[in-house]
Amino acid sequence: xxxxxxxxxxxxxxxxxxxxxxxxxxxxxxxxxxxxxxxxxxxxxxxxxxxxxxxxxxxxxxxxxxxxxxxxxxxxxxxxxxxxxxxxxxxxxxxxxxxxxxxxxxxxxxxxxxxxxxxxxxxxxxxxxxxxxxxxxxxxxxxxxxxxxxxxxxxxxxxxxxxxxxxxxxxxxxxxxxxxxxxxxxxxxxxxxxxxxxxxxxxxxxxxxxxxxxxxxxxxxxxxxxxxxxxxxxxxxxxxxxxxxxxxxxxxxxxxxxxxxxxxxxxxxxxxxxxxxxxxxxxxxxxxxxxxxxxxxxxxxxxxxxxxxxxxxxxxxxxxxxxxxxxxxxxxxxxxxxxxxxxxxxxxxx
Ligand code: NAD
Ligand code: TYD
Numbered sequence: 001x002x003x004x005x006x007x008x009x010x011x012x013x014x015x016x017x018x019x020x021x022x023x024x025x026x027x028x029x030x031x032x033x034x035x036x037x038x039x040x041x042x043x044x045x046x047x048x049x050x051x052x053x054x055x056x057x058x059x060x061x062x063x064x065x066x067x068x069x070x071x072x073x074x075x076x077x078x079x080x081x082x083x084x085x086x087x088x089x090x091x092x093x094x095x096x097x098x099x100x101x102x103x104x105x106x107x108x109x110x111x112x113x114x115x116x117x118x119x120x121x122x123x124x125x126x127x128x129x130x131x132x133x134x135x136x137x138x139x140x141x142x143x144x145x146x147x148x149x150x151x152x153x154x155x156x157x158x159x160x161x162x163x164x165x166x167x168x169x170x171x172x173x174x175x176x177x178x179x180x181x182x183x184x185x186x187x188x189x190x191x192x193x194x195x196x197x198x199x200x201x202x203x204x205x206x207x208x209x210x211x212x213x214x215x216x217x218x219x220x221x222x223x224x225x226x227x228x229x230x231x232x233x234x235x236x237x238x239x240x241x242x243x244x245x246x247x248x249x250x251x252x253x254x255x256x257x258x259x260x261x262x263x264x265x266x267x268x269x270x271x272x273x274x275x276x277x278x279x280x281x282x283x284x285x286x287x288x289x290x291x292x293x294x295x296x297x298x299x300x301x302x303x304x305x306x307x308x309x310x311x312x313x314x315x316x317x318x319x320x321x322x323x324x325x326x327x328x329x330x331x332x333x334x335x336x337x338x339x340x341x342x343x344x345x346x347x348x349x350x
Pocket of ligand 1: 081186
């Protein structure tokens with residue numbers, strides 16, 4: 001029996017990872033630690049709630065005592081650390097939340113793991129989930145590899161980069177067994193509608209303007225969330241201690257092209273006249289310090305661990321759009337809560 005702590009399991013990616021582990025590994029106890037910020041939603045995990053190998057603990061990763069108690073009570077062997085403040089725009093208006101959760105919270109978890117495990121690291125692993133944004137921004141050419149020098153440029157990516165360095169430092173200094181992965185942009189069901197794809201789907205449904213920052217020429221490499229969860233499973237079980245793995249979709253899109261594609265899909269799904277949604281596209285003031293392009297070279301994980309994405313962008317977008325159309329109450333609950341204030345602040349009256 002292994003006791004695995006997944007942090008941030010009530011969030012977007014975390015909920016897919018929790019579901020995968022609970023269902024695939026009945027011999028593991030999965031402990032989901034999440035303090036349920038605006039981005040955490042237990043609705044995401046309704047289908048696993050009653051499973052005997054699943055527990056939820058409402059604990060903030062910044063709470064040293066609370067975290068230490070969970071490590072001791074559940075005799076944690078493995079950690080998959082996803083809890084974070086994750087939205088770049090929020091990091092621009094409120095950097096300190098990112099410093100406290102992403103940096104300090106990670107150190108609280110590292111310290112708890114060290115204390116719990118002592119010097120016997122047999123069967124133990126601290127797996128830290130990070131982002132490709134730590135590598136900075138690319139021009140038109142090139143890909144991020146695991147050896148690309150870090151060059152974070154937003155408070156979000158700087159906080160994630162700091163946490164990556166701290167995780168590596170605990171490996172180097174204290175021999176804590178760690179592994180890190182840096183993934184490109186995820187999309188799929190349960191993503192909070194502040195991120196581009198669910199925001200556009202939700203606004204099209206409501207016939208609201210689709211805000212495109214700058215000229216829409218920024219490029220992101222999109223990966224379906226379940227492919228990320230599968231990569232995390234692969235790395236957790238087969239990754240080499242101390243190593244870093246880049247995870248990407250080999251699926252680069254300019255924002256404007258992606259939004260136009262979503263407009264076409266949505267017109268057809270909603271039975272609206274072709275071109276209806278595109279008319280909602282509205283160019284707005286660019287994000288401060290907006291990184292131009294992210295793109296991942298994931299040949300290391302393909303070569304060494306045999307992982308590759310399995311869901312095409314066409315299939316993934318179809319599944320995603322269908323999920324949002326079938327789960328209107330999930331989105332409506334969010335739109336009617338605290339998020340309404342954020343939206344007003346970020347996009348004004350649009
Ligand atoms: P998310 O914002 O949807 O979810 C974050 C979760 O962490 C929420 O459930 C929230 O309640 C929880 N959380 C936040 N602060 C906490 C705290 N102090 N204590 C306990 N729980 C806390 O994020 P996501 O998009 O699912 O991202 C998960 C992880 O993956 C993050 O570490 C992020 O940096 C990384 N990542 C995300 C992407 C992406 O495209 N979304 C890409 C690469 C890496
Ligand atoms: P986002 O989903 O916030 O992810 P990230 O910033 O982590 O890549 O944004 C994806 C891209 O879409 C990014 O280039 C910013 C852009 N964007 C818009 O043009 N308009 C929006 O309203 C949002 C939220 C993002």
